[in-house]
Amino acid sequence: MKISFYLNRDLVHADVDPHLTTLVYLRESRGLTGVKESCNEGDCGACVIALGERTEQGMCYHAVNSCLYPVVRLHGKHVVTLEGIHDADELHPLQAAMENEHGAQCGFCTSGIILSLFCLFLRNATPANEDILQALDGSLCRCTGYASILRAARSVAAQVRMDEDIENHLTPAYFSGIPERLDSIDELIDENRKLAVAARDYFIPEDLHELFEILENVDNPSKLTLISGDTDIMVGVNLGKFQPQKIVDLHRIREFTCISRDNGLITIGARATLSDVLDNEEVRRSFPALTEAVRQMCSTPIRNVATLVGNVCTASPIADAIPPLLAYGATVVVQSIKGTRQVPLRDWFKSYRKTALGHDEVVVAIEIPIIDCLASFEKTGKRKTLDIATVNSALAVQVMKGHFETVRLFFGGVAAVPFEAEMTSEFLTGKEAGEAVIYEASRIAAKEISPLSDVRGSLEFRRQLAANHIIKHFTKLMPSLFE
Template sequence: MISFILNNKTIHTLEPSGMTLLDFVRYQQRLTGTKIGCREGDCGACTVLVGNLKHGAMEYQSITSCISPLGNAHGKHIVTVEGTNLKHQLTTAQDAMKANFATQCGFCTPGFVVALTGFALSNSDKNYNNAIDAISGNICRCTGYKSIEKAANHVVEKLQTKEETGFSWLIENGFIPEYFEKIPERLKALSTETLKASQEKRISGGTDLYVQQADNLTDLDITLLTENQELRGIHIEDGVCIIGANETASNLWNNPELNTVFPNLKSHLKLVSSQQIRNMASFGGNIVNASPIGDMTIFFLALNSKVTLITSEEKERVISLKNFYQGYKNFDLKDDELLKNIEFKLPTAHSFFNFEKVSKRTHLDIASVNTAIHISVEKDSISEVHVSMGGVAAIPKYLKNTSTFLKGKSLSAQTILEANTILQKDISPISDVRGTSDYKRLLARQLFFAHFTVLFPKYFNLKDFVKHG
C-alpha cells in the first residue's frame, strides 16, 4: 500500500505504483488545479512539491507530476496548488502573480504558483536569479514572461526580510497555510513499509521512461529504486568523487565542494533540462537510458568515469563508462545488475573541464550536439585529455582517436585544427529532426573549438579558427 500526505490529507491507496502522480491527483482526488499539458515534463503545468523528512526537518522540491510514478510519493508530503491555498486571502505567490498582471488564460498559473512556493520553502539563497531558476521549467504562452519575472521579484523582495528558519515566518507572512507545521510529526507517524512490486520493471526517476512508456507502466506495480540508500550519496576522498546512481543534478548543483572544483558547474547544469527535472532525474537512469544525446552521460564520459555494477547477490564489477555502450540503446548491463555508482578523478590545479551544448532552445531542450572535455596542461603541453560528444553517433560518444591525438601535443591553434580533422572521422552523425548530418558536423567543430577559447582565452580567440571555418 502506498502511503503519503497529499496537501492536508493522509492517503493510503492500493493504486498501482506505476500510475503517474498527475493522474492520481486529478482523477482519483479531483484536484484539477494540477494541469495536464505536454505529459513530457516540459511545460510545468503539472508542477507539484515533494517534501521529504530529513534529520527531523522538511525539504521541499518541485517536480513535474506527469512523469513521476505514484510510488515515488510513498512516505512523502505532496503539495498541489490547492494545498498552498489560505482560507481567506491569496498567498504571497498568488498575490504576486495577480498584482503584476502575470496571468492571462490562467492555464500555466498554478504551476508557476507552486514553483514559487517551492522556492520560498527551499534552502536556496533568496535572490532573483534563484527565483528565475525555480520557474525555469514552467512555460507560459500568453504573458511574454516579463510580468511573471516581476512577480518572482515580488516574492524575492518579501523573502529578503525573512530572519528565521522553519515554517513559522512563512505562515505568518502568507506563503503557506498553517497545516505545514504539523507535517513533520505526521510523516513520522506514517507507516511506510517498503513497497513490494510484482513486476521486474525497475525505475528510478523515470523522467524519460514515462515520456516514452507511460501508458505501458500505469497499471503496473513497478520496482522503484529512488529510496534505495545504497544507490545514494556523493563522496569525495583523495581527489576521487563517487556519486550514487540515484543522485540527481540538483544534488550536484547544491554540493559546495564540487562547485569549488568545477567553478562553472551551475552554468553547465543550467543547460540540463529544468529545475523540476533536475530534482527528480537520476544519473543512473540517464546513463542506462543510453540516449546518444544524454547531457550528464556526456559530462561523465569526459571525466573518464568508471561505473560500478551490482547484482542482487551484491557481487560487483567495475567497468569504464566509455566501454559501457555497445550500440544504439545497447549496453553492458546484465539482467540481474543495477548501476550502483559513478566514479571519477576530480580536476586538479593543472586540469580544466568544460561542457557545451546547442539546442533549438537554450534551456529545457534536447541537444542537437553536446560535448565535454577534461584536459590537463603542463608547460603548454597537453598531458592528458578526454573528449566526449553527443548527437554525433548511435551512442554517447567518447572521442577516443581525438583524445589520443591531442595527448602530448603542444597547446596551439595548429594542434586544435589538426585535432578537428581527427574528430570529424571519429563521429558519424545522421540527419534527423535536430539537424542534418552536415549541420551536426559543423556544430561538433565549433563546440570543439569553443572548449579551447573558453578554457584558454590567453592562448586562443575566435580569430584563430575563423579563417579555417
C-alpha cells in the same frame, strides 16, 4: 498498493494502482483540478506540485512534475497543490502578486508556476533574479506572460526584504505540524509480501537482498524494467510508446547512497538526483564540466527526481552527463548477487541504448577519479533549458608548460553511442597550445565524425557544430592554459 501520505492539510490512506501517475490520481481520484494536465511528458510544468520530505535538516520541499511521478512514491510524503498553499480564504502572497502584476493570463501554466516559486521561496525567501529564472526553467507559459510572472516573483522577494513579517505568510500555518504527523506514518506494508512490496507487477524492494531475489526468481528477466527517477521511462509510457510488463522501482533501496568523497574519488550513488549533483560543492570544485552539463539538463522539477545513474543507464547518445563523465575517466559500479564489478564508462556502451549491464545486475554508483585537469562542456540545442542536445561534447586536458600532455574528447549526438574523438585527441597530444593548433583540431574533429542527418540537424550541420565546440572549449579554457 496501500499508501499513506499528507495531501495538503489531510492525512490520506489510499489503495492505489501503482502504475498510475500522481497527476491522474490527484485530478481523477481527489478532484484536485488545480493541477493541470498538458504535455504529459515533463515539458511544460503545468502539473508541478510541491513534494515535502523529512530530511536531517528538517522538511524539504521540491517542485516535481506530477505527470511523471508514480503515485506509490507519495507514501510518507507531504503533497502540496495549489489548494494547500494558503490559509483559509486568503490568497498566498505569490498568488496575490501574480494577480497584481497580471502574471496569469489564460491561467493554464499559473498553478505550476506558483508551485515552482512556492518551493523556491520556502528555501530562499529573498531569491536573486537568477534563482527565480532557474526555478521557472521547467515552466512554459503559452501566453508568453513571462515579464509579468518575473515581476510578480521579484515583487514578493522585495516585500520580504522590506518587511520580514511577510516571510511568515509564505507558509500556511498548518505546515508547522506536518513533520511530526509524517513521523506517525508507518512503513510501506504489503500483506501479501513475498519478495518485496508488490502489486500488479510493480515491485518495491527495500534493500539489495530483496532486489536480487526479484532479479534471480523472476520468470523472464528481460520483461523487467528497473526505474530510478522514472523520468525517462515514464515519458515513453505516457506517450504509449512503451508498456513495461514488470517494474522494479529502486527508490527505497536503503544501500543506495548519494554523493561521497574518499581516496581520491567522488562516488555518485544511485540515490543522487541531478539536483543533488548540481548543488554539491565537491562535485562543483572537482568536476566543473559535469556541473555545467547537469545545469543545462532538463529543468528544475525534472532534476529534482531524475538521477545521474539513470542518465548513464539510458545510454542515450545525447545524454548530457555522459561526455563529461567519459572525459573525467568515470567508472560504473555494478552489483549482483555474485558481487561487485567495475566497468570503465568507455566500455559501458555496447550499441544504440544498450549497455554492459546484465539482467541480474544493478548500477549502484558512478565513481570519478579526482585528477588535475582542465575540462569544459558544450551543448547545442534549440533552447537553453528543457531541450535535448543536437550535439554535446566534453574535453579534459592536462597541460604541462603550455603543451597538452593528455587530451580526452567525447561527443554526443554524432553516432549511435557516445563517441571518443581519438584522432583529434592524438593530434593535440604533445602540441603547444595556440590558435593554429586549435583550428586544425577543429577541422580534424569535423572530419572524424560521421553523424546521421535527422530532424535536429543534418550531417553537415553537426560537423560544423563539432568544429565550433572545439573552438569554444579552448576559448573558455585558454586563460587557464597559460597559468
